[in-house]
Amino acid sequence: MQADRKTRKRRRLRLGNAVNATLVLALGFITMVGLLSPADSMTGLTADVFLQLVGVLAAVAVLVGVLNLLLVHLGRLPRVRKGGFYSLVVILSAVAVAVVHVLDRSKSWGGDLEGQKVGPRLFGVIQVTLESALAGMVFFFLVYATYRLMRHRVTWANLVFLAAVLIVLIGWLPLKGLDGAQDVRDWLMEVPVSAGARGLLIGIGLGTVTVGVRVLLGRERAYREP
Amino acid sequence: MxxxxxxxxxxxxxxxLTLMVFSYLLADNFLYRIAVHVLIGTAAAYVAIAAVEDVLMPWLRATVFSNDADTSSGVRALGVLPIFLGALLLLKSSSRLARLGNLGTVFMIGIGTGVALVGAVIGTILPLARDASNSFDHESALNGAILLGGTLCTLVYFQYLSRRRSDGEPVNRPHIRTLRFVGQGFVTLTLGALYASAILTSLSIFSSVIHEQLRFILNQLGG
Known part of the structure; x- marks a missing residue:
């Protein structure tokens, strides 16, 4: 009885996977043909509609993600010792931004703030300041990581890496008498680095094509049941 | 006010907030964590607001709630479709109904894959391959040879061209080993240059943050 139920479930899963794989193949193929066709052709217009649908779907997915984030943090609120306080900070920050936005939209600010938009100022203070500070702090970690790299083990690849870092950094210095270093930096960026970057980008492109074809053929498990 | x-x-x-973030340089502490969690909360809210105001509302106004008398019922139904598929994503949290949630994922993956394939071929592989083949046009013979050779060796470096010996050990033929060695050198040089660029970028952001905050403090002290 149980074995029978398992077999039926497995068959249902296989059918679901086949339907999903067929849909992915059809949608991917129509999109590809549409993107390669003239914009005013039937397939071109279909691809355009598909892209708009995916854009809206992605926006809904973002909302679902934000909702999930807030629900997870709401669930953590009672556990003060396990980061419940930080979850409260997340929820209060999100609610504050939403409330300010609603007040901006409804033009509810009174006094001297009448007609003013507080939301963009808040964005400038919190988002821009915090992101700039975090990005600025990365400088210390990058320099420290280079130091650790050489302390850990000295190999020829580490030496080449360090030489490239130093040449680019020294070549950037706007000092008199460093014209030679700047020329070396320019040559390095225009020839060997350009060649390496080109090879890497072509490799990424080939990898994208390989994964894309595997997805279209249903070989990837992203949307399949186990 | x-x-x-x-x-x-x-x-x-x-x-x-800036001081709270920089306090991490001393040690991981609660001030830094509060700042990061404030960032997470506000970023989530801003992303949600942007998704609603810049994508969802214009789409719904153009389709479902369109005042245009010519708007057909098909267009209105099309307007509901992505909302419906997106709502299905909520079912992915349920173990029994997760399969229905896959439908939205299937749409995104199918169309996304089509776009990625066309983008990779037309936007990346073909132009870069063309540039690589024209390496000798704008450069001296030596630079052209380095450009072309570097690109090819970098590609070889990422290929699995080894053969298995009878004892199972993978070995490369000598010329492949040489090409891979040269390719590794080009990859290392490129990553080193990119790393240095990242250091320079973060240094300029750091100096602009310090400049901004110092200016504010001096303004307060002066007036």
């Missing part, structure tokens, strides 16, 4: 007062509060808030 006046606009000047609002700017003053914003300035102090910015200074406090």
């Amino acid at each position: 006046t606009v000047e007062n609002l700017d003053l509060i914003a300035g102090w808030a910015g200074l406090v």
